[in-house]
Amino acid sequence: MPVRLPFRPRRDAYPADLWTKCPGCAEMLFNKQLDKSLRVCPHCGHHFRIPARTRVAQLIDSGSFAERDGNLQPVDSLAFVDLKAYPDRLLAAQLSTGLRDAAIWGPGTMGGRPVALCVMDFFFIGGSMGPVVGEKITRAGEYALAERVPLIIVSASGGARMQEGTYSLMQLVKTMGIVERVKAARIPYISVMTDPTTGGVFASFAVAGDVNLAEPNALIRFAGDRVSAGTIGEELPVVPRAEFWLSHGFVDRVVPRAQLRDEIIAILSMLIPPSVGGQAESAAPPLARGRSILSAITGALGADNSGESRAVEAGQSRGENSNG
Numbered sequence: 001m002p003v004r005l006p007f008r009p010r011r012d013a014y015p016a017d018l019w020t021k022c023p024g025c026a027e028m029l030f031n032k033q034l035d036k037s038l039r040v041c042p043h044c045g046h047h048f049r050i051p052a053r054t055r056v057a058q059l060i061d062s063g064s065f066a067e068r069d070g071n072l073q074p075v076d077s078l079a080f081v082d083l084k085a086y087p088d089r090l091l092a093a094q095l096s097t098g099l100r101d102a103a104i105w106g107p108g109t110m111g112g113r114p115v116a117l118c119v120m121d122f123f124f125i126g127g128s129m130g131p132v133v134g135e136k137i138t139r140a141g142e143y144a145l146a147e148r149v150p151l152i153i154v155s156a157s158g159g160a161r162m163q164e165g166t167y168s169l170m171q172l173v174k175t176m177g178i179v180e181r182v183k184a185a186r187i188p189y190i191s192v193m194t195d196p197t198t199g200g201v202f203a204s205f206a207v208a209g210d211v212n213l214a215e216p217n218a219l220i221r222f223a224g225d226r227v228s229a230g231t232i233g234e235e236l237p238v239v240p241r242a243e244f245w246l247s248h249g250f251v252d253r254v255v256p257r258a259q260l261r262d263e264i265i266a267i268l269s270m271l272i273p274p275s276v277g278g279q280a281e282s283a284a285p286p287l288a289r290g291r292s293i294l295s296a297i298t299g300a301l302g303a304d305n306s307g308e309s310r311a312v313e314a315g316q317s318r319g320e321n322s323n324g
């Protein structure tokens with residue numbers, strides 16, 4: 001006969017599906033509450049990483065997003081095996097995230113204005129960029145070009161995907177190619193860097209936006225501590241986070257998640273003249289390139305909304321003489 005203990009085992013830990021411990025302030029947060037606050041800690045403002053679909057839902061007008069190329073599937077062209085075989089790693093990531101690869105893209109509207117939105121998912125093999133992610137960014141850019149709508153890319157990535165080797169590295173060139181074509185056509189490209197944006201994604205399209213936004217305290221850098229220390233022979237003095245890049249000019253605005261959607265809509269309304277109804281016409285290019293438009297935008301955002309049209313005009317008239 002089995003021995004019956006008089007007491008149940010004590011529950012030391014909170015059930016994982018109900019509570020999350022904040023890494024910023026060690027507070028135990030009720031998951032439902034955390035979801036209501038867009039997965040930002042109400043006590044210390046720590047921004048938790050969020051899946052791509054959650055991000056899309058937070059940014060886009062409700063029901064307007066139509067995912068494209070959701071069936072693009074990575075292939076194991078190198079027969080790569082590290083601790084696991086690459087196909088096994090892919091399958092595990094696909095089952096846990098419900099995605100085929102680490103990015104989703106599609107057309108949608110923000111504040112009623114059509115956009116092409118591509119969002120990376122860090123929970124899929126560290127948001128790493130292989131040929132499928134590169135292709136999705138490219139197709140989002142090509143759509144933006146064809147339809148003349150703004151391109152918005154939200155990055156969350158550890159960099160290029162090592163399991164696809166050189167094919168992944170080629171995505172740096174490919175994504176920069178489409179981003180440059182979008183910019184040359186004077187279509188707005190807004191890059192949003194979230195925690196983390198590192199490696200090949202940092203080294204290519206993520207910091208190449210007409211406007212580069214970042215979430216507070218997001219880790220943004222090219223190489224990790226070990227690689228940096230091995231290269232320059234000493235430890236880096238600071239962990240480069242969003243605020244560091246803001247103070248050095250790589251990032252234009254650090255925007256808390258709760259304000260991100262409104263901020264992007266405000267920037268789009270400044271970059272695109274209202275006279276063309278939200279769609280940029282090739283006869284009347286909406287965008288001046290380079291830093292001058294950024295100073296115009298940040299100046300206007302800092303002041304009041306009445307500066308909108310003046311800011312765009314000022315940017316256009318000064319747009320030719322700055323590139324550096």
Ligand SMILES: [Zn+2]
Binds near residue numbers: 024041044
């Ligand atoms: Zn916290």
